[in-house]
Amino acid sequence: MGKPTELVQGSLDLLILRTLQPGAMHGWGIAQRIHLLSREVLQVRQGALYPALHRLEERGWVRAHWGESEQNRRARYYELTAAGRRHLGKEQAQWDRLTDAIGHVLRPQEDQP
Amino acid sequence: MIRIFVVLGRIFRSRRRERDLREELQYHLDRQAAGADAEERRRLAAQFGGVEPLVVEARQRGPRRWLDEAAQDLRHAVRSWARSPGLCLLILATLALGIGSTTSVFSILDGLVYRPLEVPRSGELLAVAQHVRGAARSTRDDATYVSEQEFQRYAAGSASAFQGLAAYMPSVPASLERADALKPLVGDLATCNYFRVLSARPELGRLLAPGDCAAGAPAVAVLSDAAWRKEFGADPSLVGRAIVLNRVPVAVIGVAPPGFWGTEVSATDFWAPVTLEPALMPEWNVLVDANTSWLALLGRLRQGVSPSQAQAALSLTSRQLDREEAHRRTTVSVSSPSLLASPQMRSKVLLAATVLLIAMGLVLLVACINVANLLLARGLGRQREWAVRMALGASRGRIVRQSLVETMVLALGGGAAGMLTSRIGGRGLIRLALAQMPPHAPFRVPLAADGRTLGFGVGVTLATAAVCCLLPALRSARGDVNPKLRDAGPGVSAGARAHRLRNALVAAQVAACMVLLLAAGVLFHSRLRMLDGNPGFRLGGIASITYDLAHAGYDGARAAGFQRQLRDRLLALPGVATVAAATTLPLGDRHDFTGFVAPDGRDLSVEDSEISPGFLPLLDIPLLRGRNFTAADFGARRLILSAAAAKRFFPEADAVGQSLRRGKQLWQIVGVAADAQVAELGVSDSNFVYLSESPDGQADLKMMVGLHAGATIPAGEVRATVHALDPQLPVEVAPLADNLQIWRLRSGLLSNLAGTLGMLAMLLAGTGLAGLLSCEVRARQREIGIRVALGAAPKQIAGHVAGQMRGPLGSGIVAGLALGAACFQVLSHVLYGVSPWDPATFLLMPLLLLAVVLFAAAAPLRRALRLDPVQVLRED
Numbered sequence: 001m002g003k004p005t006e007l008v009q010g011s012l013d014l015l016i017l018r019t020l021q022p023g024a025m026h027g028w029g030i031a032q033r034i035h036l037l038s039r040e041v042l043q044v045r046q047g048a049l050y051p052a053l054h055r056l057e058e059r060g061w062v063r064a065h066w067g068e069s070e071q072n073r074r075a076r077y078y079e080l081t082a083a084g085r086r087h088l089g090k091e092q093a094q095w096d097r098l099t100d101a102i103g104h105v106l107r108p109q110e111d112q113p
Numbered sequence: 114m115i116r117i118f119v120v121l122g123r124i125f126r127s128r129r130r131e132r133d134l135r136e137e138l139q140y141h142l143d144r145q146a147a148g149a150d151a152e153e154r155r156r157l158a159a160q161f162g163g164v165e166p167l168v169v170e171a172r173q174r175g176p177r178r179w180l181d182e183a184a185q186d187l188r189h190a191v192r193s194w195a196r197s198p199g200l201c202l203l204i205l206a207t208l209a210l211g212i213g214s215t216t217s218v219f220s221i222l223d224g225l226v227y228r229p230l231e232v233p234r235s236g237e238l239l240a241v242a243q244h245v246r247g248a249a250r251s252t253r254d255d256a257t258y259v260s261e262q263e264f265q266r267y268a269a270g271s272a273s274a275f276q277g278l279a280a281y282m283p284s285v286p287a288s289l290e291r292a293d294a295l296k297p298l299v300g301d302l303a304t305c306n307y308f309r310v311l312s313a314r315p316e317l318g319r320l321l322a323p324g325d326c327a328a329g330a331p332a333v334a335v336l337s338d339a340a341w342r343k344e345f346g347a348d349p350s351l352v353g354r355a356i357v358l359n360r361v362p363v364a365v366i367g368v369a370p371p372g373f374w375g376t377e378v379s380a381t382d383f384w385a386p387v388t389l390e391p392a393l394m395p396e397w398n399v400l401v402d403a404n405t406s407w408l409a410l411l412g413r414l415r416q417g418v419s420p421s422q423a424q425a426a427l428s429l430t431s432r433q434l435d436r437e438e439a440h441r442r443t444t445v446s447v448s449s450p451s452l453l454a455s456p457q458m459r460s461k462v463l464l465a466a467t468v469l470l471i472a473m474g475l476v477l478l479v480a481c482i483n484v485a486n487l488l489l490a491r492g493l494g495r496q497r498e499w500a501v502r503m504a505l506g507a508s509r510g511r512i513v514r515q516s517l518v519e520t521m522v523l524a525l526g527g528g529a530a531g532m533l534t535s536r537i538g539g540r541g542l543i544r545l546a547l548a549q550m551p552p553h554a555p556f557r558v559p560l561a562a563d564g565r566t567l568g569f570g571v572g573v574t575l576a577t578a579a580v581c582c583l584l585p586a587l588r589s590a591r592g593d594v595n596p597k598l599r600d601a602g603p604g605v606s607a608g609a610r611a612h613r614l615r616n617a618l619v620a621a622q623v624a625a626c627m628v629l630l631l632a633a634g635v636l637f638h639s640r641l642r643m644l645d646g647n648p649g650f651r652l653g654g655i656a657s658i659t660y661d662l663a664h665a666g667y668d669g670a671r672a673a674g675f676q677r678q679l680r681d682r683l684l685a686l687p688g689v690a691t692v693a694a695a696t697t698l699p700l701g702d703r704h705d706f707t708g709f710v711a712p713d714g715r716d717l718s719v720e721d722s723e724i725s726p727g728f729l730p731l732l733d734i735p736l737l738r739g740r741n742f743t744a745a746d747f748g749a750r751r752l753i754l755s756a757a758a759a760k761r762f763f764p765e766a767d768a769v770g771q772s773l774r775r776g777k778q779l780w781q782i783v784g785v786a787a788d789a790q791v792a793e794l795g796v797s798d799s800n801f802v803y804l805s806e807s808p809d810g811q812a813d814l815k816m817m818v819g820l821h822a823g824a825t826i827p828a829g830e831v832r833a834t835v836h837a838l839d840p841q842l843p844v845e846v847a848p849l850a851d852n853l854q855i856w857r858l859r860s861g862l863l864s865n866l867a868g869t870l871g872m873l874a875m876l877l878a879g880t881g882l883a884g885l886l887s888c889e890v891r892a893r894q895r896e897i898g899i900r901v902a903l904g905a906a907p908k909q910i911a912g913h914v915a916g917q918m919r920g921p922l923g924s925g926i927v928a929g930l931a932l933g934a935a936c937f938q939v940l941s942h943v944l945y946g947v948s949p950w951d952p953a954t955f956l957l958m959p960l961l962l963l964a965v966v967l968f969a970a971a972a973p974l975r976r977a978l979r980l981d982p983v984q985v986l987r988e989d
Binding site: 069 | 134
């Protein structure tokens with residue numbers, strides 16, 4: 001495993017929300033999923049993950065409940081709320097616009113006819 | 114209470130959240146470690162950084178952090194005060210006394226002026242005052258009252274605004290006939306809807322009903338619960354029986370409920386219909402007089418009617434009244450009724466209370482500044498503690514907050530203690546005031562804490578806390594850490610900024626002290642003048658004989674007979690040279706005001722007294738023009754004006770031979786007498802008018818006897834003479850000079866109060882300055898030691914240390930003098946023979962203050978001079 005790439009500021013929230021879109025998941029699972037989906041480029045550190053999860057919970061974008069894990073242990077599961085889903089949609093659109101814009105700036109010649 | 118649960122719930126929830134977080138993180142850690150070997154596991158754990166830091170971080174984001182720190186600050190504050198209990202107690206006591214005394218004065222003001230009457234739905238009640246100008250009017254009690262005829266007009270004209278408009282004459286003196294003697298009572302003469310307007314229900318029998326005011330209705334009265342218990346032993350069979358008031362049999366129809374106090378400051382013993390006035394008070398006979406102010410107005414508004422709508426309705430009536438009488442201009446004002454609803458009384462009490470509150474506020478300010486200085490000195494001593502804590506990472510805000518909490522704890526503790534003291538203090542003050550009043554005036558002020566007193570107390574406490582605490586707290590966290598750590602030894606002196614702040618505090622303290630001392634000085638000087646003053650008439654060798662035929666039920670003819678016989682018999686007594694009679698004795702407590710109108714329409718309210726021809730010669734009051742009354746003037750409506758009244762009525766012309774109009778009567782002026790302070794001590798130019806004796810005034814006359822030189826007052830013989838004519842009549846025989854006592858008592862009370870406050874302020878300022886100087890000396894021990902070692906003379910050292918106080922002391926005294934000069938006008942009406950800007954006081958008091966300050970400074974200065982340089986330098 002190489003040195004994990006630093007996440008763009010503020011993008012962790014978006015990643016977590018996106019990861020939770022298919023269904024409820026516990027913190028460890030979220031970290032693994034992000035790791036896998038990013039083709040093992042992004043690694044979310046625990047010290048950032050849990051504060052972020054609690055922040056999202058406080059804002060009402062995710063809610064948490066205790067559930068049974070795959071290994072029959074108590075684990076805390078997080079899932080999107082309706083507000084969280086709406087927020088995700090907005091954030092995703094914004095992110096697309098942003099990356100598009102950054103792409104144009106970085107490779108301007110492709111825009112030339 | 115609910116807030117406490119919310120906070121507890123938050124703490125509880127946050128505990129559970131921490132537990133959850135720990136479990137969640139542990140799960141993560143275990144999953145991560147699952148596939149790894151021992152080496153990898155250790156590496157992961159190290160990378161993770163453990164569970165606890167995350168928990169702590171979560172905690173700091175939560176609401177508990179604030180709570181935790183506040184609790185820490187509180188604990189710290191209590192601990193740090195417990196280390197210096199003496200200082201803590203001193204500050205607490207100072208604040209408790211200061212806050213307590215100001216709040217108790219305010220609670221009395223509140224009870225008198227602001228608190229609504231204690232009757233159901235008092236918010237609907239409205240007190241109505243009438244102000245008449247341009248018309249000749251007589252006044253009983255209060256110029257804003259109305260006559261019965263005016264009341265009827267107002268009631269009819271404002272029926273759409275009021276559910277009921279009632280009128281009453283408060284504080285009517287009456288005597289209740291008991292088997293052995295006459296017992297003085299105080300009652301109200303009220304219109305028969307009085308109790309309905311106040312929504313009172315009877316405790317026994319019934320209250321006044323409209324039928325009781327009808328023409329020819331039997332004489333009835335309602336007793337107060339207190340009078341029923343005190344005078345009649347709570348006898349339930351009293352209802353329906355007759356009692357005798359002012360020699361008139363009156364049937365008791367009911368007893369008012371225990372909580373019902375009426376609408377006046379003085380307790381009311383009975384309520385009788387207003388229509389009984391001619392029977393109960395034959396010598397007044399104001400019921401038929403449309404031009405006498407004698408009834409107070411009180412109404413209950415209809416639902417949805419605003420006070421200004423009611424005022425508009427009343428004004429319609431007042432304008433109608435104006436149209437019916439030439440030159441009359443009437444205005445009507447309304448206010449929410451309290452025990453002092455009359456605007457005149459209100460403004461008097463407000464003025465007195467404001468002056469007193471300002472004086473007490475000044476003492477409180479001096480005390481606060483002492484506390485602030487103590488805390489500042491303590492803060493300087495703790496600079497090293499603050500510096501260490503800041504070096505260890507405490508934020509500046511945190512340190513300011515902690516020292517704020519430390520002092521706030523004290524201030525709030527002082528405030529709470531002050532609120533408790535104010536309850537006791539308020540009662541004490543009322544008792545003190547009562548001790549200065551005639552003994553048969555029961556008097557009550559509701560003192561139970563209400564929103565306003567509580568708000569006032571909290572406001573004073575917060576202001577106190579701000580003065581005491583904020584400055585030292587801000588000081589404590591100012592400046593760099595490093596220099597403080599490096600040289601915060603005992604040898605360093607405070608920075609220039611601390612000096613400026615402290616000097617400003619000292620100047621404010623001295624100024625406050627100066628104002629109080631000046632007030633005390635002026636009042637004391639006026640008292641000295643009063644003690645040896647000459648009121649402008651003879652006081653020695655005269656005895657006053659006071660009795661009250663009116664309240665003993667005499668009518669005019671019977672009273673005239675009594676007076677004639679008494680006069681003759683008194684003249685026959687040994688030692689008696691002359692006898693004179695008057696309705697108002699010189700400097701007595703009775704004051705009659707009448708409106709007179711000059712031929713050119715100029716109208717003045719004057720104080721008057723009917724006098725017998727012997728009155729002026731007996732008192733050695735010289736006649737300036739015209740002649741004295743003679744026996745032929747009896748009932749002939751003749752006047753002798755005081756010089757001041759003559760000048761005001763006839764600034765250009767000679768008064769003698771002219772006439773003045775009172776109502777529809779013309780009174781002819783036969784003479785002008787020299788001004789004398791017969792009405793009010795210290796006021797020689799009051800509008801005083803002497804009236805010739807009339808048949809109507811006979812029941813009000815009192816006697817004075819002039820004694821032969823060297824004769825003592827034949828008090829026993831005089832009493833026997835009176836009782837030979839009427840065995841039941843209460844009579845008092847006293848030297849006329851005793852009348853001065855009432856005035857002296859009042860001035861004594863005032864000057865004692867001002868003196869006490871002034872002394873207290875001076876004491877506080879003196880100890881504060883002494884403390885400050887000794888702190889200064891201690892802080893500069895090393896410097897002084899070096900100076901002495903280098904050969905400085907003691908005089909130079911003393912000059913150096915004391916020199917720092919010179920500036921603030923001087924500016925404080927000057928500011929105090931300026932402040933006193935600017936606002937002592939308010940004292941002018943309680944001063945006798947002294948200007949409010951009395952030069953002697955303004956010269957002597959600064960000297961006194963200087964002397965006290967020097968005395969206070971002496972001890973610390975001596976300590977500075979006695980410092981042994983070797984020892985001081987070795988100590989470091």
